Amino acid sequence: QVQLVESGGGLVKPGGSLRLSCAASGFTFSDYYMSWIRQAPGKGLEWVSYITSSGTTIYYADSVKGRFTISRDNAKNSLYLQMNSLRAEDTAVYFCTRDLSDTSGYLYGMDVWGQGTTVTVSS
Amino acid sequence: SYELSQPPSVSVSPLQTASITCSGDKLGDRYASWYQQKPGQSPVLVIYQDSKRPSGIPERFSGSSSGNTATLTISGTQAMDEADYYCQTWDSSIAVVFGGGTKLTVL
Numbered sequence: 001q002v003q004l005v006e007s008g009g010g011l012v013k014p015g016g017s018l019r020l021s022c023a024a025s026g027f028t029f030s031d032y033y034m035s036w037i038r039q040a041p042g043k044g045l046e047w048v049s050y051i052t053s054s055g056t057t058i059y060y061a062d063s064v065k066g067r068f069t070i071s072r073d074n075a076k077n078s079l080y081l082q083m084n085s086l087r088a089e090d091t092a093v094y095f096c097t098r099d100l101s102d103t104s105g106y107l108y109g110m111d112v113w114g115q116g117t118t119v120t121v122s123s
Numbered sequence: 124s125y126e127l128s129q130p131p132s133v134s135v136s137p138l139q140t141a142s143i144t145c146s147g148d149k150l151g152d153r154y155a156s157w158y159q160q161k162p163g164q165s166p167v168l169v170i171y172q173d174s175k176r177p178s179g180i181p182e183r184f185s186g187s188s189s190g191n192t193a194t195l196t197i198s199g200t201q202a203m204d205e206a207d208y209y210c211q212t213w214d215s216s217i218a219v220v221f222g223g224g225t226k227l228t229v230l
Contacts, residue, residue, distance in 0.1 A: 035219065037166075037221075044207075044209060044221060044222075044223050044224040045158070045160075045166065045209050045211075045221045045224070046221065047211075047218065047219035047220065047221060050218070050219060059218040059219070061218070062124070095165060095166070100171060105215070106154070106213065107213040107219065108154045108156060108171050108172050108213065109154075109156035109168050109171035109172070109211070110156075110158075110166075110168060110211075111168045111171070111177055113165040113166055113167070114165065115165055116165060
């Protein structure tokens with residue numbers, strides 16, 4: 001069945017780095033935009049970044065721009081998030097999502113979510 | 124920056140109709156999506172493109188949008204619908220934005 005499985009979360013000190021991975025299965029990964037969404041403890045959803053199906057267009061939230069890098073490997077059905085210069089406010093559960101989009105590039109929803117991986121930034 | 128506003132909480136009696144609003148500047152010019160999140164679970168898409176339901180979502184969930192407001196309506200609300208609900212939109216100039224979320228309580 002359609003599935004997204006995140007990994008790579010953990011405890012890291014402020015200023016440190018972490019790389020999250022998302023393994024996709026059950027669908028043609030290369031056909032879909034993909035996103036990372038995060039949720040701080042007890043807080044709402046915050047979009048982090050998305051990447052188009054070919055990887056040619058990428059967007060970042062202002063809060064992570066210049067520190068995080070999204071990428072994908074369509075041959076490996078995998079999505080990644082390289083997180084550098086981590087801060088306490090980056091502490092959250094990070095979800096990988098499959099995105100619905102049309103041929104014009106309009107992104108109109110996230111229809112598949114992973115179970116999330118927890119990132120804790122603390123000294 | 125673009126913001127979507129939702130009421131922090133909404134209460135509804137079982138089998139009654141619950142309405143959750145989401146407001147943003149010219150939101151009606153963009154598509155809105157809605158997500159349901161129960162405690163300890165990942166969010167689930169319940170409405171996209173303002174009013175479309177993904178397969179597997181019960182018919183009691185519906186959506187509409189006009190002007191600056193999108194609305195999620197749950198008809199015949201059941202206890203299992205108690206959850207947090209988030210609206211979301213996208214635009215090439217703002218990318219992806221989520222509302223702050225609404226806690227739906229079924230009393």
